[in-house]
Amino acid sequence: MGLSTDGQALDPRTAPEFQTAARSVLNDAQLRKNVRHATTVIQNKRAKVVGELPDWQELREAGGALREHTMKFLDAYLEQFEANCTRAGGVVHWARDAAEAREIVVRLAKESIGDAPSEVIKIKSMTTEEIGLNAALQEAGITPYETDLAELIIQLGKDQPSHIVVPALHKNRAQIREIFQREMHLPHLGETPQDLADAARSFLREKFLRVPTAVSGANFLVAETGGVCIVESEGNGRMCLTLPRTLITIAGIDKVVPRFADLEVLLQVLPRSATGERMNPYNSIWTGVHPGDGPEQFHVVLMDNGRTDVLADEHGRETLHCIRCGACQNACPVYRQTGGHAYGSVYAGPIGAILTPQLQKMEHAESLPYASSLCGACYEVCPVKINIPEVLVHLRSRVVERKTAGLRVLTNAEALAMKTAGSLFRSERRFRAAQRLARMGQGVLARKDGSGEKWISWLPGLLGGWTQVRDLHALPDETFRQWWEEREKSKKHAGGAA
Numbered sequence: 046m047g048l049s050t051d052g053q054a055l056d057p058r059t060a061p062e063f064q065t066a067a068r069s070v071l072n073d074a075q076l077r078k079n080v081r082h083a084t085t086v087i088q089n090k091r092a093k094v095v096g097e098l099p100d101w102q103e104l105r106e107a108g109g110a111l112r113e114h115t116m117k118f119l120d121a122y123l124e125q126f127e128a129n130c131t132r133a134g135g136v137v138h139w140a141r142d143a144a145e146a147r148e149i150v151v152r153l154a155k156e157s158i159g160d161a162p163s164e165v166i167k168i169k170s171m172t173t174e175e176i177g178l179n180a181a182l183q184e185a186g187i188t189p190y191e192t193d194l195a196e197l198i199i200q201l202g203k204d205q206p207s208h209i210v211v212p213a214l215h216k217n218r219a220q221i222r223e224i225f226q227r228e229m230h231l232p233h234l235g236e237t238p239q240d241l242a243d244a245a246r247s248f249l250r251e252k253f254l255r256v257p258t259a260v261s262g263a264n265f266l267v268a269e270t271g272g273v274c275i276v277e278s279e280g281n282g283r284m285c286l287t288l289p290r291t292l293i294t295i296a297g298i299d300k301v302v303p304r305f306a307d308l309e310v311l312l313q314v315l316p317r318s319a320t321g322e323r324m325n326p327y328n329s330i331w332t333g334v335h336p337g338d339g340p341e342q343f344h345v346v347l348m349d350n351g352r353t354d355v356l357a358d359e360h361g362r363e364t365l366h367c368i369r370c371g372a373c374q375n376a377c378p379v380y381r382q383t384g385g386h387a388y389g390s391v392y393a394g395p396i397g398a399i400l401t402p403q404l405q406k407m408e409h410a411e412s413l414p415y416a417s418s419l420c421g422a423c424y425e426v427c428p429v430k431i432n433i434p435e436v437l438v439h440l441r442s443r444v445v446e447r448k449t450a451g452l453r454v455l456t457n458a459e460a461l462a463m464k465t466a467g468s469l470f471r472s473e474r475r476f477r478a479a480q481r482l483a484r485m486g487q488g489v490l491a492r493k494d495g496s497g498e499k500w501i502s503w504l505p506g507l508l509g510g511w512t513q514v515r516d517l518h519a520l521p522d523e524t525f526r527q528w529w530e531e532r533e534k535s536k537k538h539a540g541g542a543a
């Protein structure tokens with residue numbers, strides 16, 4: 046489940062189907078303009094810095110291989126992480142699902158806060174969005190303060206994130222200014238980026254210095270050392286990691302990497318793909334507790350929440366290779382039109398279309414695998430080479446299987462047509478016979494156009510759905526096979542004659 050920062054449901058179980066939600070978003074010209082502008086800027090920056098690396102494809106290969114290897118031995122690496130984190134002074138907790146994760150974090154936060162004002166500061170984390178942590182904290186009387194600029198905009202605007210890396214990508218500068226003027230009580234706030242950044246800095250600085258408990262996500266968990274790696278661009282993460290007395294990190298079990306050295310690959314591909322930067326301005330790796338330096342208490346909550354089910358599916362499991370860079374969102378022609386909210390989940394775009402239906406029960410997100418033209422742009426840019434189009438097709442087949450499950454007789458006309466087509470394509474004899482029959486049958490339907498091409502513009506019954514919106518090219522008088530066989534025969538003949 047995902048809840049927005051103000052507690053409003055962003056939940057595939059209750060969200061409208063993608064097609065319905067997308068239709069209403071498409072009427073919002075300002076939102077579409079904002080999304081197109083932001084994704085174009087990030088894509089151009091990405092293309093520039095990726096183009097600088099002659100070994101970019103090798104890095105992608107290495108990233109993909111590393112993630113595949115990790116998932117193969119995930120259980121062992123998680124145990125190694127737990128042992129090393131504990132040895133360094135951290136406390137590791139395991140959460141089977143979102144409810145357990147929320148309960149653990151809220152309990153730890155309450156224990157840490159004690160008699161102090163009930164507040165926590167937060168580093169941007171899609172995992173906490175996934176489990177609706179802010180709403181749970183608020184219900185428990187604890188006020189969470191988002192410290193990432195984009196997340197702060199979302200929180201103050203009582204909005205929902207629409208992008209993995211740039212959650213407020215659908216907002217433009219004027220809209221952000223309006224939110225800050227209203228929520229920070231700054232009626233005379235200027236409109237330059239500097240004005241907005243200064244306002245956010247003053248608003249947050251006091252909280253960094255005052256609030257003694259922080260909640261973070263994690264980009265990577267290093268099994269070899271028990272360290273937690275967080276990358277960011279604003280320095281808010283570094284503040285949250287170092288200033289509070291207690292740090293509570295929550296991460297999906299898929300975030301683990303085997304060795305410290307593996308970060309060499311991932312910290313090259315992640316910033317380039319995410320924000321078009323050569324490296325992140327702040328790379329923090331936090332390992333355990335160190336007297337007199339940083340938090341006195343350090344907790345890591347390792348959360349499953351459907352991930353082991355994804356791992357069990359041999360065609361879907363590569364979804365877990367994702368390092369949440371958002372490049373597939375920026376490249377996706379569907380996401381670029383609709384933005385993220387239409388996906389009804391905190392994970393939008395191509396990664397959301399494959400992750401959400403697998404983390405949720407499929408029936409709650411059946412429309413998402415169809416929210417794609419299968420153009421392959423997402424695969425092209427993915428820094429760990431996840432074949433998203435292939436996973437989408439796999440998930441579509443699961444949707445069809447679920448819908449037809451339990452039916453002894455195929456009553457569905459489309460399913461029957463597919464079954465018949467499958468039988469024809471499996472046998473050359475049947476295929477040729479079908480071609481002959483179809484050629485005979487099309488005689489009365491096919492019409493020549495001005496150039497002599499034959500087209501069918503009307504088909505009977507259910508097939509008519511196709512010709513309602515497009516013409517169908519008639520079968521040629523001679524098939525490719527026939528042409529090829531004739532050609533081979535005449536070559537032989539000519540060779541024999543010579």
Ligand code: SF4
Nearest residue numbers: 367368370371373427
């Ligand atoms: S699927 Fe690939 S491109 Fe998309 S967010 Fe994940 S790592 Fe990035």
